[in-house]
Each structure stands twice: as structure tokens, then as C-alpha cells.
Amino acid sequence: MKINMAPLNNEQIEQKKNERKAQIMRAAIKVFADNGIKLTKISMIAKEAKVSHGLVYHYFNSKDEILSESLEWAIEEKKADQVFHDLKESQNSPLEQIKQFTQFAFTESDTEITSSVFRIMQNLSSSNGLPDHLKDLVEKAGQFYIESLYPLFYEGQKTGEIIQGDTEELLGVYLTILSSIMADDPSFWKEHMEWKVEILLRMISAR
Amino acid sequence: MKINMAPLNNEQIEQKKNERKAQIMRAAIKVFADNGIKLTKISMIAKEAKVSHGLVYHYFNSKDEILSESLEWAIEEKKADQVFHDLKESQNSPLEQIKQFTQFAFTESDTEITSSVFRIMQNLSSSNGLPDHLKDLVEKAGQFYIESLYPLFYEGQKTGEIIQGDTEELLGVYLTILSSIMADDPSFWKEHMEWKVEILLRMISAR
Amino acid sequence: MKINMAPLNNEQIEQKKNERKAQIMRAAIKVFADNGIKLTKISMIAKEAKVSHGLVYHYFNSKDEILSESLEWAIEEKKADQVFHDLKESQNSPLEQIKQFTQFAFTESDTEITSSVFRIMQNLSSSNGLPDHLKDLVEKAGQFYIESLYPLFYEGQKTGEIIQGDTEELLGVYLTILSSIMADDPSFWKEHMEWKVEILLRMISAR
Amino acid sequence: MKINMAPLNNEQIEQKKNERKAQIMRAAIKVFADNGIKLTKISMIAKEAKVSHGLVYHYFNSKDEILSESLEWAIEEKKADQVFHDLKESQNSPLEQIKQFTQFAFTESDTEITSSVFRIMQNLSSSNGLPDHLKDLVEKAGQFYIESLYPLFYEGQKTGEIIQGDTEELLGVYLTILSSIMADDPSFWKEHMEWKVEILLRMISAR
DNA sequence: GATGAATGAGCCTTCATTCAT
DNA sequence: AATGAATGAAGGCTCATTCAT
Structure with missing residues (x-):
């Protein structure tokens, strides 16, 4: 029932989705670095990324996954x-x-x-x-x-x-x-x- | 009118008590050092010292107290x-x-x-x-x-x-x-x- | 650009939230009254309110807070x-x-x-x-x-x-x-x- | 191997034993009354009676037994x-x-x-x-x-x-x-x- | 008899994770 | 996509009870 006013921008949607994810990963990297892995709480990442903790679990399946994906992403970024x-x-x-x-x-x-x-x-x-x-x-x-x-x-x-x-x-x-x-x-x-x-x-x- | 059947070992008892405490502090120092303070669980200290967690609380009042007493003790030992x-x-x-x-x-x-x-x-x-x-x-x-x-x-x-x-x-x-x-x-x-x-x-x- | 699929129920949500909290407070008042404060266990309140003990802590920060908020609420209700x-x-x-x-x-x-x-x-x-x-x-x-x-x-x-x-x-x-x-x-x-x-x-x- | 210098005073021993027990019961009654039964800790009774908590268990088998024996005793005393x-x-x-x-x-x-x-x-x-x-x-x-x-x-x-x-x-x-x-x-x-x-x-x- | 060392069940609280909306 | 309500496992701490001395 959602009306798409600009039907062609599938890419933009993908883009936006990735942007959201990157926003969370950026936050995760910072918080993990500042507090240590075990001591980092999901709520801290969510707060830093200014999203709800529920959303974090929309993009990632577990704390471990947040860590490894974020780290991988960061290393990739860093190389560039x-x-x-x-x-x-x-x-x-x-x-x-x-x-x-x-x-x-x-x-x-x-x-x-x-x-x-x-x-x-x-x-x-x-x-x-x-x-x-x-x-x-x-x-x-x-x-x-x-x-x-x-x-x-x-x-x-x-x-x-x-x-x-x-x-x-x-x-x-x-x-x-x-x-x-x-x-x-x-x-x-x-x-x-x-x-x-x-x-x-x-x-x-x-x- | 109290008859002490084994009057000689008062010192020995004191000795033993201190030994027990030292044993826990030794364990605490190690576990705190290995895992960080927040991540150290009382159960880890107890396990390392091979005593029950309850006994730890017989000698100390709180995790904080374990930390500070153990640290103080260790520093003292070290100085010597x-x-x-x-x-x-x-x-x-x-x-x-x-x-x-x-x-x-x-x-x-x-x-x-x-x-x-x-x-x-x-x-x-x-x-x-x-x-x-x-x-x-x-x-x-x-x-x-x-x-x-x-x-x-x-x-x-x-x-x-x-x-x-x-x-x-x-x-x-x-x-x-x-x-x-x-x-x-x-x-x-x-x-x-x-x-x-x-x-x-x-x-x-x-x- | 966010499309709200069910835009009418913001109030309802708030309502529901308060209802939940009231449900817990009602239970708390009863259990505190029946068992005394010290002897009241969070689990008793949770059970009486038919929620998990975790949820109680979603709405309140501590047993003390449950007590004072519930009491305040009850007194207010009573006055009315x-x-x-x-x-x-x-x-x-x-x-x-x-x-x-x-x-x-x-x-x-x-x-x-x-x-x-x-x-x-x-x-x-x-x-x-x-x-x-x-x-x-x-x-x-x-x-x-x-x-x-x-x-x-x-x-x-x-x-x-x-x-x-x-x-x-x-x-x-x-x-x-x-x-x-x-x-x-x-x-x-x-x-x-x-x-x-x-x-x-x-x-x-x-x- | 205990040498009894006054071999006839079995009664005195019994007497003393009962006196000790009464001392604990007296303390128990007071502490139970002041704090409520559940909130009374064995240590509180022991402290009030000026004995170690271990001794309390020498005379009684459990907290419940302390309560019922003490109460029975007190009622008996009271009648007198x-x-x-x-x-x-x-x-x-x-x-x-x-x-x-x-x-x-x-x-x-x-x-x-x-x-x-x-x-x-x-x-x-x-x-x-x-x-x-x-x-x-x-x-x-x-x-x-x-x-x-x-x-x-x-x-x-x-x-x-x-x-x-x-x-x-x-x-x-x-x-x-x-x-x-x-x-x-x-x-x-x-x-x-x-x-x-x-x-x-x-x-x-x-x- | 007398002490207190030692144990473990149980409670308060936190937090990762899931789910309904 | 996004929120936050809901759950339960686990950790700190207390205390009845047992046991060695």
C-alpha cells in the first residue's frame, strides 16, 4: 500500500540501507574501542548511533556479528x-x-x-x-x-x-x-x- | 573454668586464617590482572583459589574490597x-x-x-x-x-x-x-x- | 518521508504503556502489603502482575523505586x-x-x-x-x-x-x-x- | 580423659547446659519479636546471646526449631x-x-x-x-x-x-x-x- | 562444649536477544 | 524499517546450615 513516487531508485534504497548500517558500524567501532568488547553493551552502540537497540538487531544477528562485520568493514575502509x-x-x-x-x-x-x-x-x-x-x-x-x-x-x-x-x-x-x-x-x-x-x-x- | 584442651595453637590458627586470606588474594590478583576488573567474576577468583564463592565473602565484604585489599597486600609484598x-x-x-x-x-x-x-x-x-x-x-x-x-x-x-x-x-x-x-x-x-x-x-x- | 501505516494510535500506545506500569504497581502494592517490604521479592511482584521479572526492571530501576512509585501512585489514586x-x-x-x-x-x-x-x-x-x-x-x-x-x-x-x-x-x-x-x-x-x-x-x- | 573432681554433680552440668540454652532462647525471643521471624538472622540471635552462631546449632537443629522451642519455653515461663x-x-x-x-x-x-x-x-x-x-x-x-x-x-x-x-x-x-x-x-x-x-x-x- | 571456616541455595539486578506492532 | 516491550541467563551478595578443630 506504499506508493512509490519515484519508482526507479532501487539503488538509492540500497544506498540508504547501507548508509544506515555503516552508521551503526561506525558507532560500534568507536564504542568497542573505547570500552572493550565485553564491556560494550548493545545499548551503548545504539545510543552512539542514535538508533534504537532493536534496529541494531535488524541489521545484525548478534553482538559477535556486529563486532566482526564492523571490524571487517573498518579494515576495508582503512585500507582505502x-x-x-x-x-x-x-x-x-x-x-x-x-x-x-x-x-x-x-x-x-x-x-x-x-x-x-x-x-x-x-x-x-x-x-x-x-x-x-x-x-x-x-x-x-x-x-x-x-x-x-x-x-x-x-x-x-x-x-x-x-x-x-x-x-x-x-x-x-x-x-x-x-x-x-x-x-x-x-x-x-x-x-x-x-x-x-x-x-x-x-x-x-x-x- | 574453661578448659582448653589444645592450648598451644592459637598462633597456628591465626596463621592459617591469614594463609587462607592470602590464598584468595593471590588468586584475586591473578584473575583481576588476567581479565580486567569489571570482567572478573567472583566465581573466577573462587575457582582460582579453589574455594567456594561463599568463603570469599567470609573474608571480604565486596568485590571492591577484594580488589583494594588484594592490591594493597600485593604492593606491600612487592615492596619487600x-x-x-x-x-x-x-x-x-x-x-x-x-x-x-x-x-x-x-x-x-x-x-x-x-x-x-x-x-x-x-x-x-x-x-x-x-x-x-x-x-x-x-x-x-x-x-x-x-x-x-x-x-x-x-x-x-x-x-x-x-x-x-x-x-x-x-x-x-x-x-x-x-x-x-x-x-x-x-x-x-x-x-x-x-x-x-x-x-x-x-x-x-x-x- | 516516513509513512505511518497506522497513524492513529500514538495515544493508544502511551495508554497501553501506562496500563502495563499500573498493572505492575497494583501488583506491587498488594504484594508489599501482604508480605512486608523486605520480604517482598521481585519475583512475587512479577508473578502477581503476570509478567517476567525482567519486565519489572524495564519500568522501574530498583525495588526501592518500585515501592516509592507504587506508593505515590496509590496514594494519588486513593485521594481521588x-x-x-x-x-x-x-x-x-x-x-x-x-x-x-x-x-x-x-x-x-x-x-x-x-x-x-x-x-x-x-x-x-x-x-x-x-x-x-x-x-x-x-x-x-x-x-x-x-x-x-x-x-x-x-x-x-x-x-x-x-x-x-x-x-x-x-x-x-x-x-x-x-x-x-x-x-x-x-x-x-x-x-x-x-x-x-x-x-x-x-x-x-x-x- | 577428663577427670571429674566432683563426681556427683551431674545435675549441675545439666543445669548449666539448660542455662546456656535458656540464654539463647531468651535472646531468640527478643530478636524474633523485634525483627519478625523471617527477617531474624541466626547471627542476630547469636550476637544477642553473646555466643557464636555455631553454638546455636549445637543446641538447636534449625531456625524453625529455635523458634518453636523458644516460643514453647517462653509460654511456659510466662505462665509462671x-x-x-x-x-x-x-x-x-x-x-x-x-x-x-x-x-x-x-x-x-x-x-x-x-x-x-x-x-x-x-x-x-x-x-x-x-x-x-x-x-x-x-x-x-x-x-x-x-x-x-x-x-x-x-x-x-x-x-x-x-x-x-x-x-x-x-x-x-x-x-x-x-x-x-x-x-x-x-x-x-x-x-x-x-x-x-x-x-x-x-x-x-x-x- | 564452643568456635568460626566452608558451602550452596536463592534473591536483586543487568543485559543480550526476541517479538509484536 | 524502526521501536521498545518482553524474556531469561548469569553475576554479586546474603545467610541458613554443616563441619573440622
Whole structure:
């Protein structure tokens, strides 16, 4: 009995539907990151997304599904993120690029969900008994960072900017420390960020 | 007119009672550290301590009280720890002592609850609306580390082993990173610990 | 652009919601009155209201809130009660009106919650450490009876129907006895009610 | 292996044992009366009796047993009470004796457990699903009052001091009111007790 | 006899999930 | 699509009762 005044816009409807879903996922990512997974309540996500909690269950079947779909979506979005493209085109030295990446990681804003994803992954990897698909997801996302940063570490070692040693392991240590820090209290790093980032970089920079 | 048939064991009883309480506190520290405060269930503590949940409430009045008493107890135990005494007497250079301290922090064992305390404090400081006595506790415990390590940093800077700059702030960054890492996944640090600790120390060591 | 398929029933929904809440409050009043406040379990209220215990918490935040909101609601309902209006218009003598009021108090039925309120207030005033808002509520409700009956006592003393003496104190004794009785076993008073009420009235009637 | 220095005092031991038990029962009666049966905790009785809660279970098998044994004991003690004997010997008129009895009922003291028994019975009779032996007990205790007061009412009616009518029923109303009042707030009656008791007596006194 | 350690059933409350509208 | 009413499993805490000493 609904009268469709513009009968051709099936796509627009699809679009709108996805928009709604994205709105919820965006909220979910933020709330999961801020509160931890277990401590995040559906009502918190619904409130952040400004929808009723009932609607959340219209788009997702369970809290777990909200988490994995949102995370997957966020990782996909992130990949399309400007950061790494910008970095590559900056023509800066590898170490300088790592520094910029690190600073970016500490910069939180609503549109940049990178750091939220970091924190969620942190949270996930410290919990046990994860379902397989979540494990895969975390794995994949981590892999993305590794793949993006590996060339920079490799290049840096070649140019002598970065200390020698097993590249992968060095990268592992760096990323572990970075994500640990971000899982904790990102606000600490806001002040004197540049100086602090430089301290961090001393770990890997040869001098 | 009361005849005590076994008059000798008053102390023993007291002893046993304290032992029981300690057993629960030990369990509590571990479980709180592993799962976070909110997510720790009384039943988990009870199970870890191998007692019924009812007994936990025989020794403590509430979950909050379990937390604060256990934490206080653990901090006290920790202070009595050999580490800092041993360090001082080692006659090593300041940087070397910091290294030993760092390695110690990553060494987890049942008797050494240091890392658990670290993680709980981490968890506490990221939650808001703490009761005052908990704030004080966290404050005090953090202060203990600062006071213990400050002289080493200061001395290291004087001898040139450690980079220059505001001592307190440098120490702050170092401890923040250290506790962040430990809050996360101490197991990661077990492998190649010495090498990893050296990487960490590069942050502050002058070269 | 939202098309409301059944746009007429917003009020009905509100109506229904209030009805549900009233249903729970009605049950609460009954159960609180029958069992005392401490001994009333949420499950009893839920069962009486034929809803799940979870739903009770959908409408109220705590047992305390159930109590105070229900009581407030009941007192409000009671005030709108016909009794006092009917009495005034009956043109009967003061003593006769007091008799009618007393009989009314012993008449229990589902719609008349007066006696339940009486019993709850009885229960409340014998407990210590009440929150202030409950104290106020009890005070206010008691005041309502006092204000309604005082003129009757006063008038009755003037006409000589009622024994002389401090009006307020006399009223106090009468109401205390009345509420004590009702807090106990109202069923006892069902039989031969009229005769029993007459016995009661002898306390205050001059002859 | 206990050496009995005075081998003949088996009775003394029995005596002492009973004394201990009486101490607990005395406490139980008080606490049950003050708090209601369900709301009385074993720990409250133990505390009042200044023994450990474990000892309570040495003398009684369950809370129910504490209640019934204590009540039975108290009723027995009460029968031996001076009140009724004193009354009879006072040579006062029946109405006067009823007045004295009523005043006595409002007089609470540690040694006089009458009013406590009253309140406990009140509490019992308003609960449902009593075990049979408790029903009997309540019945019996009530019967005692009825038997003690009945002659006074009967006599009073004969002398014209008390209003005519079914003696038993009149006595029933009077006792019901009395026990209702006492179940509630005995403290109210402390002030101006004599005047208030006179008001009460107006119910039954002919004039 | 006497103590209090130890247990577990049961209650209040929260929250993920389902369902009627 | 959207809301919020409704349910029930699970966790914190209390307390009657049992048991070791």
C-alpha cells in the first residue's frame, strides 16, 4: 500500500540501507574501542548511533556479528585510507615515514578509525577462545600493517637509518609496542607527541 | 573454668586464617590482572583459589574490597621484594640496573606478582570514577616505582649513559610504555627477552 | 518521508504503556502489603502482575523505586477516591461518618487499595533508616487522613457526640489503632463487621 | 580423659547446659519479636546471646526449631509469671484488673517476655503455611490468655461494668486489637499510657 | 562444649536477544 | 524499517546450615 513516487531508485534504497548500517558500524567501532568488547553493551552502540537497540538487531544477528562485520568493514575502509598513499608519495626517508605513521596512529579523530581498530584488535588478541573468523580477521589486519611497514623497515636497514637485525622481528617488536601503548591511554601521547614519538623511534634508529 | 584442651595453637590458627586470606588474594590478583576488573567474576577468583564463592565473602565484604585489599597486600609484598635491594648492591651502572629491572618486570612467576599488579593498575587508571582509596593506592604504587627508578635515571644522565632531557618526563615515558606492554601480553616478551629489552633500552640510552 | 501505516494510535500506545506500569504497581502494592517490604521479592511482584521479572526492571530501576512509585501512585489514586466525597454529602452526623469511614477501611477489594496502602505505611514507619522521600511520602499520606478526619472529630466533640479532650491526640490514637489492626489481619474484621466497628467507636463516643 | 573432681554433680552440668540454652532462647525471643521471624538472622540471635552462631546449632537443629522451642519455653515461663497471680490477689474489680493487664502488656522490659511472645504470635498468625506444631503452639498460647481473661470479662459483665454481649466474641475483639497494636509500635503507647489505656477500655466498659 | 571456616541455595539486578506492532 | 516491550541467563551478595578443630 506504499506508493512509490519515484519508482526507479532501487539503488538509492540500497544506498540508504547501507548508509544506515555503516552508521551503526561506525558507532560500534568507536564504542568497542573505547570500552572493550565485553564491556560494550548493545545499548551503548545504539545510543552512539542514535538508533534504537532493536534496529541494531535488524541489521545484525548478534553482538559477535556486529563486532566482526564492523571490524571487517573498518579494515576495508582503512585500507582505502590516505595515510599509506600519502606516505609513499611524500618521498621522505623510510625512518621519517615510520615517524609520520606513528604520529598518525596517535592522532585520534572521529573520521579516522585506524586507532580504534588498533585498540579493538589489541583487545581481541588478549582474549582467549576467539572464534576462528575473528582470529583470521585480526591476523589479516595485522598482516596489512606488517606488509605496509615492512618495506620501510627493510629500506631503512639498507640505508643504515635503522638498526640491523631480523627485519620481521624488529617490526614485530615495534608494532607490538605501538599497539600496546594505544590500547592503553592514547591521551598520554597527545602532549609533547613529537618528542615522545622521537623517543620511541630511538629504539630502531641507528645513529 | 574453661578448659582448653589444645592450648598451644592459637598462633597456628591465626596463621592459617591469614594463609587462607592470602590464598584468595593471590588468586584475586591473578584473575583481576588476567581479565580486567569489571570482567572478573567472583566465581573466577573462587575457582582460582579453589574455594567456594561463599568463603570469599567470609573474608571480604565486596568485590571492591577484594580488589583494594588484594592490591594493597600485593604492593606491600612487592615492596619487600628483593629486586631493588639486589639491584642496589649489584654495583652495576645505572643503565644496567634499569635493564635488570626491566627484565625482572617481564619475568612472571607465581611468587612474583609484580607484573599482575602492573596490569591491574593499568586497568584501574584507565577506568573513571574510581573511589578515592583506590586512586590513592594506584598513586602510591606508581610513586614507589618512580622513586626507585628516578635515582637511576638521574645518575645515568649525569654519567652520560642516558640521554639528556627532563628526567621526570623521560622516566614517565619509560614507565608508561613498560606498563602498557605488560598490561597487554607479557608472554610475547618471554622469547628473546634480552634482545627485546635491549631494543627498549635504546629509547633512553645515549650512544 | 516516513509513512505511518497506522497513524492513529500514538495515544493508544502511551495508554497501553501506562496500563502495563499500573498493572505492575497494583501488583506491587498488594504484594508489599501482604508480605512486608523486605520480604517482598521481585519475583512475587512479577508473578502477581503476570509478567517476567525482567519486565519489572524495564519500568522501574530498583525495588526501592518500585515501592516509592507504587506508593505515590496509590496514594494519588486513593485521594481521588469517592469515599470522602461521599461521606461529606451524606449529611450524616460526624460520628456516623467516622463509622462509615472505618467500615470502608475494612472493606477490601481489588479496586480499593486503601487498606494495602495503610499496611505498607505501617510497615514503613516501623522500619528505621528510611530514605527521605519515603519518609515524606508516609508523612504526606498520614496527613491526608488526619486532615480528612480532623474536622469530623472536631465537629463531633462540639456536638457532644465524641468525648472531650485534645482532638489531635484522640484522632492520633484512633488512627494508630485503626492502622495497627489493618496491618494485621483485616479478614478478622469481615465477620460481624458492623458490630465490631461499633465496639471500636465506643472508644471515642460519648454516651 | 577428663577427670571429674566432683563426681556427683551431674545435675549441675545439666543445669548449666539448660542455662546456656535458656540464654539463647531468651535472646531468640527478643530478636524474633523485634525483627519478625523471617527477617531474624541466626547471627542476630547469636550476637544477642553473646555466643557464636555455631553454638546455636549445637543446641538447636534449625531456625524453625529455635523458634518453636523458644516460643514453647517462653509460654511456659510466662505462665509462671507473676502477673496473673498478682492480679487475682489484687482484689480489684474485673475492669480494673483488665486495665492492669493491658498496661502490663505495654510495659516492655528485658525480663518480661510477655509482650515479645505477643508480637511473635502476631507475626506467626499473619504468615501462611505454618507447620502444624507451630499452629498448635499459637493456639495454645492464645488459649492461655483467653482462659485467664475470660473470667474477668464474664464477671465484669455480671457486675455490669462491662457491656453485654457474647463474652467470648467480645474478648476476641479485645485481644485481637491488643495484639495488633503491640505488633506494631509499642513505643507509641509509652507516652500517656494510662490515658490511652483508658480510651481502649472504653470499648468494653459500660457507662 | 564452643568456635568460626566452608558451602550452596536463592534473591536483586543487568543485559543480550526476541517479538509484536 | 524502526521501536521498545518482553524474556531469561548469569553475576554479586546474603545467610541458613554443616563441619573440622
